[in-house]
Amino acid sequence: MSAGPAIILVRPQLSENIGTTARAMLNCGLSDLRLVGPREEWLSDRAIAAASGADRVLMAARCFDDTASAVADLNRVWATTGRDRYMVKPVDTPREAAAAMRTVIAEGGTCGVLFGPERTGLENDDVTIADTVMTVPLNPDYCSLNLAQAVLLISYEWYQCAAPATLPAMTKGADDCGPVAKEKLLTFFAHLERELDECGFLRVADKRPGMIRNIRNIFQRAHLTGQEIQTLHGVVHELATYRRKKGEAQG
Amino acid sequence: MSAGPAIILVRPQLSENIGTTARAMLNCGLSDLRLVGPREEWLSDRAIAAASGADRVLMAARCFDDTASAVADLNRVWATTGRDRYMVKPVDTPREAAAAMRTVIAEGGTCGVLFGPERTGLENDDVTIADTVMTVPLNPDYCSLNLAQAVLLISYEWYQCAAPATLPAMTKGADDCGPVAKEKLLTFFAHLERELDECGFLRVADKRPGMIRNIRNIFQRAHLTGQEIQTLHGVVHELATYRRKKGEAQG
Structure with missing residues (x-):
């Protein structure tokens, strides 16, 4: 002591x-x-x-x-x-x-x-x-x-x-919690924006650049881990794929 | 007081x-x-x-x-x-x-x-x-x-x-940038999770609670504004709705 x-x-x-x-x-x-x-x-x-x-x-x-x-x-x-x-x-x-x-x-x-x-x-x-x-x-x-x-x-x-500043800035998940390389984030942005273009969410050309910036800023602020980016890829992919299948089945 | x-x-x-x-x-x-x-x-x-x-x-x-x-x-x-x-x-x-x-x-x-x-x-x-x-x-x-x-x-x-800190915690966008009441965020979570249940993303019952927590934590960390929550509602809705329409049209 x-x-x-x-x-x-x-x-x-x-x-x-x-x-x-x-x-x-x-x-x-x-x-x-x-x-x-x-x-x-x-x-x-x-x-x-x-x-x-x-x-x-x-x-x-x-x-x-x-x-x-x-x-x-x-x-x-x-x-x-x-x-x-x-x-x-x-x-x-x-x-x-x-x-x-x-x-x-x-x-x-x-x-x-x-x-x-x-x-x-x-x-x-x-x-x-x-x-x-x-x-x-x-x-x-x-x-x-x-x-x-x-x-x-x-x-x-x-x-x-x-006490020296003993607390880490963030609690950690179980795995894969280092700060992620931006490349992974940009790949996710590309995936999301491709789907948003296809479904028509970004159809108003004047507003498209501003909307993309806003959406990117949301995810930038979250300081995503690699695992979380994988989860978000899954969310976007499954929302899209299931709808497509469902549409086909109904059609 | x-x-x-x-x-x-x-x-x-x-x-x-x-x-x-x-x-x-x-x-x-x-x-x-x-x-x-x-x-x-x-x-x-x-x-x-x-x-x-x-x-x-x-x-x-x-x-x-x-x-x-x-x-x-x-x-x-x-x-x-x-x-x-x-x-x-x-x-x-x-x-x-x-x-x-x-x-x-x-x-x-x-x-x-x-x-x-x-x-x-x-x-x-x-x-x-x-x-x-x-x-x-x-x-x-x-x-x-x-x-x-x-x-x-x-x-x-x-x-x-x-005394309040003199610098705001974050730079501000143009409009509606006050911190949002939690109720709006929880309503967005309900919307997103409803769609993820429907499309089957959350189909593995054992993993569902952990996945929901992970996804909620991503959006909690982003300190979303009211406008951004509206944008995210739109993203989820359009990803889902358009797919349904497209599927119907194709079918």
Whole structure:
């Protein structure tokens, strides 16, 4: 597990929320969970069930008597708050904080984020221990994250700030998914346009060039694979052939 | 409430998760909640308690019989998936999708995000209805978001992405180039598939569902305009009709 910020829950009330916090953390590659004076036993069955497979984070959690001890080894600490504390302190969004954490860690330092009790949030004395306040920008008319959701958003920003662009631009089918050489596409266009000429769809000479361009653009935008071009050849061929046969049979 | 994407829960299993989804949405200023075939009553006491004050979103939720009806009025749809579906479809991170949604909405369009049932995720047929797949980049060794957490992360990115991207996603043709409502695309699919059934292209029952998905994905990727859909109706109709006439004439 790569080094990331410690997640520090100050006086959490419900063990279930400690479990869901562990789950949120591990989703984003974090594993350093610290608890200050938890009210309930955090290895309860409910906490382990709530961790949903992330119990290795729960098992490794460390417990401290007070906030100062919990942050003693850290170089830089953020305090999450949802409301103004009337203190003169810098404020970061989670995205700004994530970038700053990356810098601290890249320079060999350590950092952590403080979260207060579910009902009341951090006390001012805990906020004072932090370098910086962190507030999640949310709907000012309804701002009600639970503890694990707040941990998730902040952990998520940390992970995104690190994650190289891991997603490919497109999901792949099972086979034959490389970008196709244009030659195959042009062969399909020729087939389609031959059939459209024959059936009379392109019969108005003035409009023919524009219509062909429009149809070609539709299929260009789809970034077709070789297999898909084969499918489209089949569609055009069968629509035509069957009609011909049917016509003959009727005639 | 400003216009934002619709959040569409497909066959959600637990009413409590519908409540926590409403809460996650309202935190990020979203209010258009749509349910496709929910297993439980979504105005249950448990759902309302889980919504934690966001019950106005829950009360205004609309219920649909199938996914196609739920997206019929939308111009652009994302399908959330955690695993590869072996379809050829573009993939966005939530951040990329948020920027694209802002552009769609700034141009007067509407959009939505599909979420599958808790246990199984979206079925392939539901993914096929979407333009684009959305996957949250997370720890590859432990990736276990619950439904409301996935909704939260995606809604959060939408909220953070305050400004629309300045460049439109695509150069425009002369007329009727807004993104088209899904209903028109689904009507075209029905027309095309009816003709393909009749001509025998889809005669192998085992292969039919996969072939239909592949063909739908081709046209989803093209982001068709209303005019282009009309053109494609014409292509399919004339390929079919003329053959019939020609056959008759020959016969």
